[in-house]
Amino acid sequence: MLLAKVTGSLVSTQKVGSMTGHKLLLVEPFRVDLEHGCLAGSGRSLVAVDTVGAGEGEYVLLPQGSSARLTPGTKNLPVDTVVVGIIDSVHVEHRCVYEKTD
Amino acid sequence: MLLAKVTGSLVSTQKVGSMTGHKLLLVEPFRVDLEHGCLAGSGRSLVAVDTVGAGEGEYVLLPQGSSARLTPGTKNLPVDTVVVGIIDSVHVEHRCVYEKTD
Amino acid sequence: MLLAKVTGSLVSTQKVGSMTGHKLLLVEPFRVDLEHGCLAGSGRSLVAVDTVGAGEGEYVLLPQGSSARLTPGTKNLPVDTVVVGIIDSVHVEHRCVYEKTD
Amino acid sequence: MLLAKVTGSLVSTQKVGSMTGHKLLLVEPFRVDLEHGCLAGSGRSLVAVDTVGAGEGEYVLLPQGSSARLTPGTKNLPVDTVVVGIIDSVHVEHRCVYEKTD
C-alpha cells in the first residue's frame, strides 16, 4: 500500500451510476525521508474513495488495484484506489517520524 | 484513480470483436501543482474507453486495471483504463484549483 | 491502455505449454508530443501477445494486467500484455498527429 | 516480487474492520548494485502486511497486487502489498551480495 496525505477533494456529478454517494479525496503519495526523519511528498496526485472518514491533512493507508474493492463500501465499484485507514504514527529505526495531532 | 484530461481520440478498425462500438479517448494524467494552485500535465498518454460522454478538454476520473471492467459498458472487455466520471471541481487546502466552465 | 509501436518480434522455444503458438511482439510505448504534433517513443520495451495480426511499424492498442486475458485467444494464458487493435489515426486538439498509411 | 528492506512500522487505529490485528510494516524496495556488489535502497516507501514475523532491518520478499491476498492471513483483505518471506541470502554472478546475520 501507499502511505499518502489527503490534500483535497473532488466533485463529479456526471459519472457511472454506482459511484453516486462516494466521497472522492485527492491524495498525494508520501515517503519516509530517513535523512531528515520526516515524511516527504512525491508531488504526484491520485483520486481515492474514502471509507473511513479521513479529512484534509491526515495521512492514510492506500491500497490500489483489485484490493481497493475489498471493503464493505467499495464492492463492485469501478475504483482502484481507496482509503482504508488513518495513520496515527510512523516509526523508523526507533524514531517517530510522524505522529498525528488532534 | 488518476485525474486526467481528455486530449483527443483514436480510431481503430482492425481490433478484437468485443471492442466494436466503444469510443476510444486519448487522455493525459494530471497532478495538482500546489505552488501555482492549478492542475499540471504529466506529458504521458493513455488510451481510455469512454462511458460517460466525456469531451475533449474535460478533466475525468480514470480507474485502471481490473476495476476498469466494473462499469455496465465495459464488462468483460479487454480494457484496463476507463473514464467513469467528469470532474466538476477540485479543491485543495480550501482553494479551488479547477472548476469546469460550460 | 498504452498506445505502442510494434518494433520487432521474439522467439522462445522453451516455455510454459499454454504459450505455444502465440506470436510474441516487441512493442514500445509511445506518447503524444503536443508541441511537435507527433507521436514520440518512450525507449521502453514490452513483450505482447498479438491477437490481431499487427506488423512491425504499426501502432497498436495495448491493455495490460488481467484485462490482457479477456480476448478469445488469450484466455487463461500467463500473459499481462496483449495487442487488441491496430490504430488507424490519432487526433489531438483537432489536429491529426498520426494516420496509418498502407 | 520486490526485494525490500523492513525499515519501520505504522500504527492505524481508525481503519476498515477486516484490517484489525494485522501488523503494518514500512518497507523500502531495494535493488542489486552490481558494480559495488551490494543491495541499494530506492528511497521509496511502501506499507506491507506482515505474515512471517519479519523484523526491522531484515530483507523480505514482497508480492504486490491481487497476489498479496493469497496467503492464509490476508485472504479478502483490502491490501495489495504483503511480506511472504524473509531473505537469507542473495547471490549474483557467483558472488554473495547479501547474507543475513543473526
Added chain:
Amino acid sequence: MLLAKVTGSLVSTQKVGSMTGHKLLLVEPFRVDLEHGCLAGSGRSLVAVDTVGAGEGEYVLLPQGSSARLTPGTKNLPVDTVVVGIIDSVHVEHRCVYEKTD
C-alpha cells in the same frame, strides 16, 4: 510482459508455506537499445519464480500481476512475477539484437 535477464538467485527459509520448493530468481528488466542494436539493462531488480528451468545469464519472458499465477506451477501462490519462457532471439527492424548461444 517484461523482457528480463536472470542475474542471480535468492534463498528464503522462513516463508509462507505454499512458497516451499519454488526456485526464486533475481531478474533485471531489459530494453532494446535501438541505436546500438543490443539489449540494455535497467538497473532494476525483481524476484521471480522460475517455471522453465532458466539459468543465470539467460533472457526470459516475465509476466507480472495475476497472470503470474496462470502457470501449472504457480496456481494460488502469493507471487506476482514468474518466468514463463526462455528467449532464443530478438529481432528489431530486420536486425537480430539478441541470439542465445549455448
